[in-house]
Amino acid sequence: MIIDTTEIQAINSFSRxxxxxxxxxxxxxxxxxxxxxxxxxLGVLVIVWLEREISAGIQQRIGPEYAGTLGIxxxxxxxxxxxxxxxxxxxxxxxxxxxxxxxxxxxxxxxxYSVIPFSYRFILADLSIGVFLWISVSSLAPVGLLMSGYGxxxxxxxxxxxxxAAQSISYEIPLTLCILSISLLSNSSSTVDIVEAQSKYGxxxxxxxxxPIGFIVFLISSLAECERLxxxxxxxxxxxxxxxxxxxxxxxxxxFYVASYLNLLVSSLFVTVLYLGGWNxxxxxxxxxxxxxxxxxxxVFGTIISIFITLAKTYLFLFxxxxxxxxxxxxxxxxxxxxxxxxxxxxSLGNLLLTTSFQLLSL
Numbered sequence: 001m002i003i004d005t006t007e008i009q010a011i012n013s014f015s016r017x018x019x020x021x022x023x024x025x026x027x028x029x030x031x032x033x034x035x036x037x038x039x040x041x042l043g044v045l046v047i048v049w050l051e052r053e054i055s056a057g058i059q060q061r062i063g064p065e066y067a068g069t070l071g072i073x074x075x076x077x078x079x080x081x082x083x084x085x086x087x088x089x090x091x092x093x094x095x096x097x098x099x100x101x102x103x104x105x106x107x108x109x110x111x112x113y114s115v116i117p118f119s120y121r122f123i124l125a126d127l128s129i130g131v132f133l134w135i136s137v138s139s140l141a142p143v144g145l146l147m148s149g150y151g152x153x154x155x156x157x158x159x160x161x162x163x164x165a166a167q168s169i170s171y172e173i174p175l176t177l178c179i180l181s182i183s184l185l186s187n188s189s190s191t192v193d194i195v196e197a198q199s200k201y202g203x204x205x206x207x208x209x210x211x212p213i214g215f216i217v218f219l220i221s222s223l224a225e226c227e228r229l230x231x232x233x234x235x236x237x238x239x240x241x242x243x244x245x246x247x248x249x250x251x252x253x254x255x256f257y258v259a260s261y262l263n264l265l266v267s268s269l270f271v272t273v274l275y276l277g278g279w280n281x282x283x284x285x286x287x288x289x290x291x292x293x294x295x296x297x298x299x300v301f302g303t304i305i306s307i308f309i310t311l312a313k314t315y316l317f318l319f320x321x322x323x324x325x326x327x328x329x330x331x332x333x334x335x336x337x338x339x340x341x342x343x344x345x346x347x348s349l350g351n352l353l354l355t356t357s358f359q360l361l362s363l
Contacts, residue, residue, distance in 0.1 A: 032124055036113060043311075044261045048075035050315075051322050058326045082254035090247050093153035101148030102248070102255035108140035109262045116269050117192045119279045119306030121299060130191040131179050134270065135172065138225070141259065142168035145234065145244050148256075152247040160243025163333065164227065164234035170340030171224040177348035178214040178221070181355040182207055182274050195278030206277045213351045215275050217344050222267040224340065227260065229325040233333050264321060265314070272313040279306035 049064070049072050056063030064071025089095050115130035117123040127133055142165045149161020183189045185207065186197035198205050208215050224231040235243030245256050272278060331339070 036124060037110075040110070040113060040262065040265070043265050044258060045075045045079075047261050047265060047318060048078075050318065051325075054319065054322045055326050058323065079254060083251055085250040085253075087250035087252060088247075090151075090153050093247065094151040097147040097151030098247070099151075099252070101144045101146075101151060101244075102252045102259070104144030104147065105141045105259040106255050106262065108137050108144065109259055109266060111137045112266045113269075115191050116266070116273065117195060117278060118310050119303045120192070121303050122307060123192060126190060126192050129189050131183065131189050131194070131270075131274070134266075135176055135179065138263070138266075139168065139172060141263065148248070149244040152244070154247050156240040156242075157244050157246045160234045160240045160246070163240075164244060167224060167227070167231065167233060167336060167340075170337055171221040171344070174217050174340065174344040174348040175221040175225065177345075177352045178211075178218040179274070181211055181214050181348075181352050184352075184355050184359050185210060191273050191278075195273055195280065198277045199280040203277075206275065208275045211275065211351070211355070213347060214355075217348045217351070218271065218275065220339075221344060222271065223321060223324065224336070226264045226267055226321070228264065228321055230328040230331050231336060232330060233336055236330060264318065268314045268317040268321070269310070271317045272310055276313045279310045281309045 052071070052074065053063045064074035067074040067077045090098060112134045114124040115127055115133055117126070145164040146161040149157040149159070149164070152158070182194060186194045188194060188197070194207075198207055227234055234240075235245060240246070245253060248256065
């Protein structure tokens with residue numbers, strides 16, 4: 001039997017080429033994920049610094065100023081401190097639930113970033129059910145908080161976990177009804193399609209003007225989902241020490257703060273995508289169309305401009321949420337539940353019925 005060495009070399013070269021293609025494919029999958037995670041991490045650090053600076057300005061005091069220029073490295077210093085602190089476990093608690101709870105809270109929120117379009121080209125997964133994936137995935141976060149409260153074997157922690165679960169259930173329903181109204185207007189549940197639907201009519205096509213009632217309900221519900229003042233009942237210091245965080249220390253304690261700011265950032269991004277036109281900026285486009293016409297520019301330039309516009313709108317909502325924290329007093333638990341079930345739920349349901357009626361009449 002004669003062996004053709006040329007054929008064997010060709011087969012080996014082809015197999016090596018296929019292996020290289022697989023390696024490059026894996027790299028191109030990991031690069032966007034790594035970029036997104038790095039951007040999210042930097043975004044959280046910026047939010048922590050902004051909150052301290054804005055709160056200092058509102059309270060007329062000096063904020064962080066020694067760790068880096070204008071104290072910008074203070075958040076990084078706090079994270080490093082928590083990373084090296086001792087990790088304590090409750091002697092009579094459920095250590096498995098105690099350890100898993102913070103991870104579930106962080107991972108469930110991180111998964112929500114996969115469907116957020118920072119620009120037309122910069123999105124990890126453009127799914128047809130993108131907004132509902134966010135609702136379903138983010139609803140797992142209170143499960144992690146409840147596990148943490150129960151596993152701590154502390155009455156304050158357990159009560160904080162119960163409050164977190166009750167608060168999430170109360171405000172997820174109005175939030176979902178508002179998203180249903182947006183999906184009806186856009187004829188899609190894809191986040192990219194929702195942004196594109198708002199760009200058809202320019203600035204006045206934003207869902208902020210087409211859904212003003214839904215925007216207010218979504219704003220209040222998203223603040224409650226993030227457990228921000230005046231809705232921070234699960235970790236009310238005057239009542240529950242620190243709620244479900246009471247028994248935590250070290251990096252696990254830091255994970256709760258990371259989850260809180262990740263949730264605030266993702267909610268701000270969804271406000272931008274659903275109601276503020278996403279990456280579209282229509283006002284300057286009217287006056288200087290050559291500069292903001294992304295289709296006439298390179299893909300890199302257009303992507304950078306789009307990401308900048310999205311983040312600018314996002315940080316506007318972040319400023320509102322931070323200012324609200326230092327302006328309004330905390331609600332009581334009965335007031336919190338009454339607001340969700342007796343006020344926001346009927347309003348969001350009525351808004352959905354009105355939207356459905358207008359859509360049927362316009363056919």
